[in-house]
Amino acid sequence: MTAGRWAGPLAFLVLALLGRTLPGWLVFVLTLALAKGLVVMGVMLLMRVGLVSFGHGLFFAGAAYAAGFAMKLWGMREAALLVAIGVLAAVVLGGVSGLLAARYREIFFAMLTLAFSMVLYGVLIKAYAVTGGSDGLRVPVPTILGLQVRPEQGRLAVYYVTLLSVAVAVAVVLRYWNAPLGYLMQAIRDNEVRVAYLGGPVSRAVYFTYVLSSALGGLGGVLVALSVGHIDPNLAYWTTSGEFVFVALLGGTGGVHAPLAGAVVYELLKSYAFKYTPYAWQLLMGTAMLAVILLLPGGLWAPLQRAVRRQHP
């Protein structure tokens, strides 16, 4: 237990040190991985209820564009404010779409979320005057707590903003995970009828988790926008949402850190696969996924989880 308690802060410290030591391209890959890992964390929270979201691109893109508009229209540059605006936009999107989505289960939920994200994709593509259409929008280097960041240091600055965001998100999700609401979601997955006969508010519980999940999707979206420096409608496209589901399966749903670990492995694997097999990298990724499904059905996190359980039964 004590080891488990220190694992998170230790990982945070190691990642903070890595930012100063790793080459720039790897820091960029790590930033993307952690940011996308937050979105995957949101997807994973819903998977624990047995719901698969194929539409997290809605929150991912919605938040990224909200930050992009704040920069373009209001000249806003402060990273903390941009993150807040992005998350707020995602929560609004989640709050509205969740009123409908939280009523559905299984394939109906998956298709509904997919439809929501594709509606946003269509709007982003068509509303050229506002969104830049398929060209998207440029996202300049932000300021950090009012301090100007030189372009060559922008990448590292965004990495630390991302790392801090991940720490806060993990703390929030851990609290949710261990609270009655977190357990209630597992209970709903196991037996929704029983929860209703215990007087448990099933729809509200799913709704709140959906909104939390959308907030995480939005947080990841803003951080990717700040990191890449450019946003386009593909952030809302169904393949982007599918990638989050892919990584959630890769990491596993057994722990709060599993999506982050899955995302880091995925981004590294993708980078090297693309470098060494530029015409067959998707084949390589598919093979890796098959291997995980066959050999580690609970995801990459599962062996570690089993080892911890053996030590602390």
Next chain:
Amino acid sequence: MRPILEATNLTLHFGSIAAVDGVTVTVSEGELVGIIGPNGAGKTTFLNLVTGYLRPEAGRIHFLGRDITGLHPDRITALGVGRSFQVPQLFLSLPVLDNVMIALACAGRRSLDVLHPLAEPSRRDAAHRILAQFGLDRDAHRPASELPEGGRKLLDIALAYALRPRLLLMDEPTSGVSALEKFAVMDTLVQVLQEGGVTAMFVEHDMDVVRRYARRVLAMNGGRIVADGPPEQVLGAAAPQVVGG
């Protein structure tokens, strides 16, 4: 004793079949009522009507004087009507203790809480006390899926009991339980219910169990109540097709 449940002229058809046909019954506080009858007599349908899983076509249901006809199961549960099932409805992937703590969180209307852990000391202690009452404390940390059938039945009822219901409806509490276990299960149940002052109704096919534990028996057939009285009177007079099943 004042009435706790009053069903008046309850009626529900499945197609052309009258599953429950004009049932009128009053149950007083503190009663332990057995419901018997052959398959298709309307016993489980009656429980489903009272707990809100089904809505009657006609008739009203009052619980402690309040009209609960057609309310959603979670509302009826919140008012104080607990329910256990013929096939135990558990959270199989979770430990036994977590099952009860979730029920306790629901009972205290804290199931949406995200500020405190589920396993806060007071809730954990209360869950252990309930498990001890039902003889399940030594299984507290086993996954519910590993419990034997008798244990699952008891846990299913323990979940309903954790809600501190005024009225507990149990659907065949000894079905699937071995002949050796059934009286032990019922002894435990009746003791816990009496200690908690809970009014209970249970559907049962085993006449030994009904004769031994029920204080009043409702016999149903064809969706109607065909006999209502003390066990020796109803079981002595009932035709084989009423008792059987």
